[in-house]
Amino acid sequence: MFQFYFDLPLIVRLVVQAGAVILVLFPIAAACSMAERKISAWIQGRPGPNRTIAPVGGLLTPLGLAGRIPFLGPFLQQMGIFQLAADGGKFTFKEDPVPGHVNKFYFVLAPIIAMIPALTTIAVVPLGAYYAVINGQTILQPIVLANVDIGLLAVFAVSSLGVYAVILAGWASNSKYAFLGGVRASAQLVSYELAMTLSVLPAFLWMNKPGGQGTLSLFDAVQMQSGVWHGLSMASLHGMWGVFYMPVSAFIFLVALFAETNRAPFDMPESESELVAGFHTEYGAFKWSLFFLAEYCHMIIGSAVCILLFFGGWNLLPWIPLTTLIDWLSHVLPFATHPLFMGLVGIGIFVGKVFAFIFFFMWVRWTLPRFRYDQVMHLGWKKLLPLSIANLIFYTLGIALMQK
Amino acid sequence: MADLFFYTFATFTVVCAAAVVGLKNTVASALALLLCLVGVAGVFILLDAFLLAALMVFVYAGAVVALFLFIIMLLDAQGGDRKPFKKTAYVSGGIAFALLTLGVLSFWKSGAQTTGVLGSSIVPVGATLKNYGEQLFTTYLLPVQIVGFLLLIAMLGVIVLSKKFEGLEDIK
Numbered sequence: 001m002f003q004f005y006f007d008l009p010l011i012v013r014l015v016v017q018a019g020a021v022i023l024v025l026f027p028i029a030a031a032c033s034m035a036e037r038k039i040s041a042w043i044q045g046r047p048g049p050n051r052t053i054a055p056v057g058g059l060l061t062p063l064g065l066a067g068r069i070p071f072l073g074p075f076l077q078q079m080g081i082f083q084l085a086a087d088g089g090k091f092t093f094k095e096d097p098v099p100g101h102v103n104k105f106y107f108v109l110a111p112i113i114a115m116i117p118a119l120t121t122i123a124v125v126p127l128g129a130y131y132a133v134i135n136g137q138t139i140l141q142p143i144v145l146a147n148v149d150i151g152l153l154a155v156f157a158v159s160s161l162g163v164y165a166v167i168l169a170g171w172a173s174n175s176k177y178a179f180l181g182g183v184r185a186s187a188q189l190v191s192y193e194l195a196m197t198l199s200v201l202p203a204f205l206w207m208n209k210p211g212g213q214g215t216l217s218l219f220d221a222v223q224m225q226s227g228v229w230h231g232l233s234m235a236s237l238h239g240m241w242g243v244f245y246m247p248v249s250a251f252i253f254l255v256a257l258f259a260e261t262n263r264a265p266f267d268m269p270e271s272e273s274e275l276v277a278g279f280h281t282e283y284g285a286f287k288w289s290l291f292f293l294a295e296y297c298h299m300i301i302g303s304a305v306c307i308l309l310f311f312g313g314w315n316l317l318p319w320i321p322l323t324t325l326i327d328w329l330s331h332v333l334p335f336a337t338h339p340l341f342m343g344l345v346g347i348g349i350f351v352g353k354v355f356a357f358i359f360f361f362m363w364v365r366w367t368l369p370r371f372r373y374d375q376v377m378h379l380g381w382k383k384l385l386p387l388s389i390a391n392l393i394f395y396t397l398g399i400a401l402m403q404k
Numbered sequence: 405m406a407d408l409f410f411y412t413f414a415t416f417t418v419v420c421a422a423a424v425v426g427l428k429n430t431v432a433s434a435l436a437l438l439l440c441l442v443g444v445a446g447v448f449i450l451l452d453a454f455l456l457a458a459l460m461v462f463v464y465a466g467a468v469v470a471l472f473l474f475i476i477m478l479l480d481a482q483g484g485d486r487k488p489f490k491k492t493a494y495v496s497g498g499i500a501f502a503l504l505t506l507g508v509l510s511f512w513k514s515g516a517q518t519t520g521v522l523g524s525s526i527v528p529v530g531a532t533l534k535n536y537g538e539q540l541f542t543t544y545l546l547p548v549q550i551v552g553f554l555l556l557i558a559m560l561g562v563i564v565l566s567k568k569f570e571g572l573e574d575i576k
Binding site: 106148149150153154156157158160161163164167168171179182183186187189190193215216 | 431435438454455458459461462465466467469470471473474477478533
């Protein structure tokens with residue numbers, strides 16, 4: 001049925017796939033900004049955006065039509081769905097001012113640089129798995145744009161370039177507040193990168209047993225967490241999620257992730273109570289919204305990596321991996337093992353977990369107060385870094401003793 | 405195809421490297437250095453050294469240049485303008501360039517007879533992680549140890565320099 005697609009040249013298929021992933025990621029990031037407004041409202045005990053509705057002319061668009069359906073329309077209006085379209089329209093069409101005192105070239109470059117690493121990293125993140133028949137054998141294959149051996153390192157490498165957007169924006173704005181935000185960002189992001197990198201090493205120590213093929217692949221990280229229940233024995237460890245036998249690693253990774261994505265309580269570069277709006281003080285309209293889309297893209301990809309490493313990826317529950325689930329379903333549905341169905345189930349579970357994480361991010365932001373700058377540095381260098389080194393040594397010794 | 409990529413990345417790297425030296429604004433120079441490092445990572449990928457490429461971007465492009473920018477901004481908020489080069493700088497630059505060209509030419513001259521061997525029979529050491537790790541802990545153990553020791557000395561130096569000593573007693 002889909003043979004015509006596989007007859008296309010490889011480069012065309014890759015471009016189509018990459019475009020499809022970006023076309024999904026981009027609106028989700030935009031929808032996150034809407035979710036943030038609604039969730040912050042619920043947490044603070046107010047209704048949040050609940051009145052916006054598409055104008056009469058909007059009837060021509062699908063969203064405008066949906067707003068006029070009885071029961072569903074008012075419900076969507078209550079949920080603030082149309083505010084998303086209104087926001088998007090506003091940011092796209094309003095005047096885009098460039099202040100006279102900025103360094104124009106770098107000022108315009110900064111939001112573009114913000115988007116590039118945010119959208120690039122998704123290429124090496126596997127989103128699900130399916131059964132493929134290769135040379136007569138049925139093998140589980142990841143759904144991923146580029147299945148590379150150094151997956152995790154590639155994510156870290158490219159996402160670490162995101163800091164330049166903030167530094168450049170702060171510097172090019174030629175304003176004291178923006179500049180302070182940029183300087184803070186460069187110090188903070190470099191500090192927490194260390195703890196983050198050290199915290200994921202135990203996961204790969206578990207994966208790369210002596211004699212095995214050394215790998216940093218994110219697909220293998222999920223395979224490591226997809227086993228079935230074997231009773232109370234070492235074999236059952238295989239099906240457990242990383243967070244249960246590496247709780248400290250998962251905790252350090254999560255805290256560092258908050259710092260790396262500039263989310264509260266670590267939003268030092270922004271800290272609106274001290275620096276007006278930090279690095280984006282001088283930005284408005286579409287350029288400003290690009291910074292925010294990049295932040296949400298970083299959150300989505302950071303959550304995705306955290307889920308792949310510590311929360312079982314596309315496996316439904318511990319000891320119930322996707323393959324077992326598909327086995328059960330295949331008793332009821334004959335087409336359960338079809339790559340399309342299996343892929344959709346895997347992606348559905350995975351994206352559901354990502355949304356849960358995004359909710360957690362927002363929950364924390366609207367619950368905890370912001371750290372002071374010296375507290376951020378103190379926490380990063382004197383608490384998290386020693387803790388992650390101790391954690392690494394503990395697992396190195398533990399794994400060495402277990403395998404003896 | 406690989407040739408085309410090589411020439412693209414090589415030209416990109418050299419142009420960016422020239423920009424690092426030539427640009428007037430120090431922040432612009434640091435950004436050119438960033439692009440130069442990304443270009444080098446691209447060349448590494450063409451050599452099948454994926455790990456090295458990722459580390460290049462992660463460590464140098466991601467962290468070291470960010471620190472450079474941090475220092476530049478801390479010292480001078482405007483990024484600062486560079487003083488024009490002196491005559492000695494031009495002369496020494498010219499000599500260095502000539503020596504480098506000579507060195508590359510000599511490699512090319514001696515390598516011309518053995519090109520057939522180079523391309524095919526040597527397995528890329530950095531291609532897989534396992535291979536890379538094994539080489540690092542067997543063949544190249546001594547350099548790794550020496551570099552580690554250098555880093556330790558640098559770390560101790562930083563601690564001594566940045567620690568605020570209360571009195572003369574603490575130093576002893």
